[in-house]
Amino acid sequence: MEQPANDYLTLATYNAILHRQLQRDMNQLLLKDDLPVNITEMYLMVLIMESHPISQRQAATTLAVDEGLMTRMVKHLTKLQLINKESSARDKRVKELTLTSEGEKLLDYGLKQFNDWWHSFESDLNGVNINQLGDELFDISKVVLSDRHQTPLRNDRISSQGMKKDL
Structure with a gap:
């Protein structure tokens, strides 16, 4: 494969x-x-x-x-x-x-x-940036929902950098 x-x-x-x-x-x-x-x-x-x-x-x-x-x-x-x-x-x-x-x-x-x-x-997750991973999974979810189901996520989310993301 x-x-x-x-x-x-x-x-x-x-x-x-x-x-x-x-x-x-x-x-x-x-x-x-x-x-x-x-x-x-x-x-x-x-x-x-x-x-x-x-x-x-x-x-x-x-x-x-x-x-x-x-x-x-x-x-x-x-x-x-x-x-x-x-x-x-x-x-x-x-x-x-x-x-x-x-x-x-x-x-x-x-x-x-x-x-x-x-x-x-959490202490076993050395080297994993959970905030970055969360942001990336959020972005993937947003694309899947909007592209496949025409359903935008309608909320505001604070990114790991403290910036507001408007969805």
């Missing part, structure tokens, strides 16, 4: 491994702490926090989940009073999602667990 000039398979494989390890460990932590959400719902809450508000359809596309799963997650998070779902002022057919104050509190706690997970092996 010929090795490509840019090893996209390696990037995709190790990205998937890292994601699945994080997902497994975070779900176990969330269960251990008796939190009523899973990591996919946490990802949705982070997306809502960053995009505030975001349409339910755009959230499904961005997180690459089918509309049925998105509907179930939104119903669950709404029932727990962690998010609000309201019709858009511009188009009543569009359902916009926002975090409640309880959702913000739970997300703060969940993100602390998330950061603790990363910090647990």
Whole structure:
């Protein structure tokens, strides 16, 4: 098998491994702490926090989940009073999602667990510039979403250099 000039398979494989390890460990932590959400719902809450508000359809596309799963997650998070779902002022057919104050509190706690997970092996990442890597993965995600799904990431992100990126 010929090795490509840019090893996209390696990037995709190790990205998937890292994601699945994080997902497994975070779900176990969330269960251990008796939190009523899973990591996919946490990802949705982070997306809502960053995009505030975001349409339910755009959230499904961005997180690459089918509309049925998105509907179930939104119903669950709404029932727990962690998010609000309201019709858009511009188009009543569009359902916009926002975090409640309880959702913000739970997300703060969940993100602390998330950061603790990363910090647990940070000292073993000598020579890896995690901010640069994050910026590069963000740029790849932005291209994939806009080129493949016509869905721009609609949030502002502070780059590792402290410059605001308008998306």
